[in-house]
Amino acid sequence: MEYLYGIIIIIGLYVILATSFNLIIGYGGLVSIAHPVFFALGAYTSAVLSRDFGAPVLLAMLAGTLVALLASIALALPSLRVSGDYLLIASIGFQLGILEVIKNVRFTGGPGGFTNIPPFLIREFGRESYVVLVLAVMVAVILLVWWISRSDYGRAMSAMRDDELAFSSIGRDAMWMKIAIFGLGSGIAGLAGSLYAHYFRFIAPEQFEILQSSVILTMVVVGGLRTTWGPVVGALLLQALPQAISFLHLPPSVLGPIQGILFTGLVLVFMFFRPQGLVPAKEVWRAVQRPTGKAGENR
Amino acid sequence: MAGVLEVRDLSKSFDGIVVASHIDLTLKSGSIVGLIGPNGAGKTSLFNLISGVVKFDSGTVLLDGSPLDRLKFHQRVRGGLSRTWQHTRLFPSLPVIDNLLIATHDYPGERLVNVLFGRRRLKAHDSVARDKAVGILGKMGLANVADDLVSDLPYGQQKLVGVARALMGDAKCLLLDEPMAGVEGQAYAAMQRVVREVAESGVAVCVVEHNIAFIRDLCDEGVFMFSGAIMARGSVAELIRDPQLTELYFGH
Numbered sequence: 001m002e003y004l005y006g007i008i009i010i011i012g013l014y015v016i017l018a019t020s021f022n023l024i025i026g027y028g029g030l031v032s033i034a035h036p037v038f039f040a041l042g043a044y045t046s047a048v049l050s051r052d053f054g055a056p057v058l059l060a061m062l063a064g065t066l067v068a069l070l071a072s073i074a075l076a077l078p079s080l081r082v083s084g085d086y087l088l089i090a091s092i093g094f095q096l097g098i099l100e101v102i103k104n105v106r107f108t109g110g111p112g113g114f115t116n117i118p119p120f121l122i123r124e125f126g127r128e129s130y131v132v133l134v135l136a137v138m139v140a141v142i143l144l145v146w147w148i149s150r151s152d153y154g155r156a157m158s159a160m161r162d163d164e165l166a167f168s169s170i171g172r173d174a175m176w177m178k179i180a181i182f183g184l185g186s187g188i189a190g191l192a193g194s195l196y197a198h199y200f201r202f203i204a205p206e207q208f209e210i211l212q213s214s215v216i217l218t219m220v221v222v223g224g225l226r227t228t229w230g231p232v233v234g235a236l237l238l239q240a241l242p243q244a245i246s247f248l249h250l251p252p253s254v255l256g257p258i259q260g261i262l263f264t265g266l267v268l269v270f271m272f273f274r275p276q277g278l279v280p281a282k283e284v285w286r287a288v289q290r291p292t293g294k295a296g297e298n299r
Numbered sequence: 300m301a302g303v304l305e306v307r308d309l310s311k312s313f314d315g316i317v318v319a320s321h322i323d324l325t326l327k328s329g330s331i332v333g334l335i336g337p338n339g340a341g342k343t344s345l346f347n348l349i350s351g352v353v354k355f356d357s358g359t360v361l362l363d364g365s366p367l368d369r370l371k372f373h374q375r376v377r378g379g380l381s382r383t384w385q386h387t388r389l390f391p392s393l394p395v396i397d398n399l400l401i402a403t404h405d406y407p408g409e410r411l412v413n414v415l416f417g418r419r420r421l422k423a424h425d426s427v428a429r430d431k432a433v434g435i436l437g438k439m440g441l442a443n444v445a446d447d448l449v450s451d452l453p454y455g456q457q458k459l460v461g462v463a464r465a466l467m468g469d470a471k472c473l474l475l476d477e478p479m480a481g482v483e484g485q486a487y488a489a490m491q492r493v494v495r496e497v498a499e500s501g502v503a504v505c506v507v508e509h510n511i512a513f514i515r516d517l518c519d520e521g522v523f524m525f526s527g528a529i530m531a532r533g534s535v536a537e538l539i540r541d542p543q544l545t546e547l548y549f550g551h
Contacts, residue, residue, distance in 0.1 A: 152408020152421050159390040159401050165352065166388035170402035171376035171468055172409055180411045284448060285392050 005127045009199055011239045012134040013192045016141050018219040018231035020188035023145050025217070026226040026281075027154070028181035029161045033213040034075065034091035037098045038068040038186040040208035042193025044108055047117040047203055052107065057120040061194035068190020069183050071098075076182045080175050087182070095210055103205045113204030120198040130199050137195060141188055146228045150287055157181070158285035211260070218263045222270050224277030233278050238263065302327045303503035304349070304380065304472040309358035311348055311527075318344040319355065320528040326472055326503035331494065333518035333535055334507045337548050341527040342507040343385065346474045350382045351375045362472065377404050381470030385477040385507075387461040389449040395460055396445040399432035400425070402467035428467070435463045438496070439489050455486030462493060472503045479510040491517065511539060523547075 017039060024030050046064035049055040055063070079090040103111045121129045148154060156177060160167045164174050197203050215238065223234025242259050250258065270277065302325035309322040318341045326332055334342045347353040349360055351372035360367045367375050376382075390398050400406075407413040407424050414421065436442050439459045449457055458478060465473060478490055494517060498504045508514050514521065514535050521535035525547050531538060538544055 148411070148414060151414045152406070152425070153411055153414040155393065155397055155401055156406070156409050158392045162390040162392050163388050166384065166390065168373040169350070169376060169382055169384070169388070170464060171373050171404050172401070172406065173373050177409060184411065283392060284394070285397065
């Protein structure tokens with residue numbers, strides 16, 4: 001059972017990561033590859049605070065989320081002031097740089113990783129309770145992103161993606177919207193990181209490498225950008241795939257590269273034959289509830 | 300009387316190519332100024348400089364007496380300076396009504412905080428904005444297409460939606476970039492009526508337009524631009540009669 005719980009939690013966390021990344025790249029139209037490093041910032045902050053500073057785990061998790069959120073704003077603010085394209089370049093530097101720092105300072109455990117992270121809920125209520133916690137957060141994140149995309153904010157995000165100059169011409173501030181989207185999405189990644197740390201109780205830099213970024217991106221693209229269920233389907237599928245390969249009993253040295261090739265191949269296949277992903281997005285923005293009247297008759 | 304919008308000694312050049320040279324322009328409340336001149340004269344560039352799409356090199360722009368120079372595009376719009384685009388630039392993923400709802404000067408849905416914690420404020424704004432949008436669309440004869448996608452409308456109606464969107468923000472000054480290009484039939488008459496009504500409500504209007512009949516019928520003053528400079532001002536009828544300007548307009 002423990003094995004199964006581990007898989008469920010990993011899938012749940014990837015759904016959270018993919019859904020929050022969908023907010024950033026799908027709804028916000030912001031290209032970043034730094035999602036794994038915000039995941040790492042959440043994990044490390046929460047782990048260090050709870051193990052070495054005696055902070056209650058719940059508080060440490062909150063701090064992990066907050067650190068990821070603030071770090072993302074610090075990254076987005078200068079780059080988005082110039083232009084949206086600079087965020088990608090800045091995010092590459094940020095992803096590589098922060099991970100390098102984590103590897104080279106002592107309080108993170110360095111390249112060997114950070115061990116003995118205090119568990120949460122498991123001792124008192126069993127592993128099942130943690131599964132419930134992760135799934136509850138997952139559902140909350142899916143609902144949150146769904147809600148935002150269908151709210152007045154979603155309308156604004158749609159318009160901003162359509163035409164940013166026109167968006168400015170009606171008095172809207174695209175820059176702050178992008179910063180808010182990026183901050184929220186990255187903060188959620190931080191939360192996922194803290195949830196990861198207190199279940200598996202061991203974190204190491206290689207778990208947050210740049211390759212993770214392509215995994216998350218693949219989940220969103222294969223699942224379907226700008227849809228509620230796309231990232232969920234994508235995360236499920238791409239987590240099931242490695243599990244399926246592991247039954248082939250290939251040596252570990254081959255397994256990693258094969259996964260990489262498979263993921264890249266999958267993205268290419270989808271780009272050619274189904275760019276809209278498994279769950280295609282609607283071209284037209286829709287509110288949570290349509291106004292009454294003749295709305296929708298023409299569609 | 301001081302104008303709503305004052306452009307003083309405005310200049311701009313790109314790598315030596317002058318797009319605006321010592322431009323002075325005053326737009327007064329309730330009056331319509333027509334900006335005419337051949338293609339490449341710098342009319343749209345002037346709109347871009349005034350609205351903040353492009354930064355100018357020297358000079359100043361005042362809206363109600365306060366300088367706009369340091370404000371960004373969207374801040375100038377919020378301050379009451381609105382503009383439309385030659386090629387509409389509507390939001391294709393939104394229905395007509397939503398193109399308008401998003402364009403009020405204080406759209407609260409722009410802030411994530413409001414969306415998460417300010418439901419009441421959003422609702423209140425939405426009902427006010429919806430009434431306003433329906434009113435504006437009604438005046439333009441677009442009430443029956445409010446829920447259509449903008450891309451499903453004929454081009455003339457799309458241009459009207461562009462003006463309608465610009466009117467949602469309670470502008471004091473409205474810059475219209477070729478509102479009549481591609482507009483004919485009913486939409487033509489509607490556009491003419493709407494622009495006149497907007498001016499009568501006290502808005503200072505400036506129109507860039509190649510449709511001379513439209514300019515002549517509508518504008519209180521004409522301004523003739525050529526290679527980034529203002530060559531002549533006066534009534535539109537006078538400008539049209541001037542043989543020198545006609546030659547500049549049609550080329551040699």
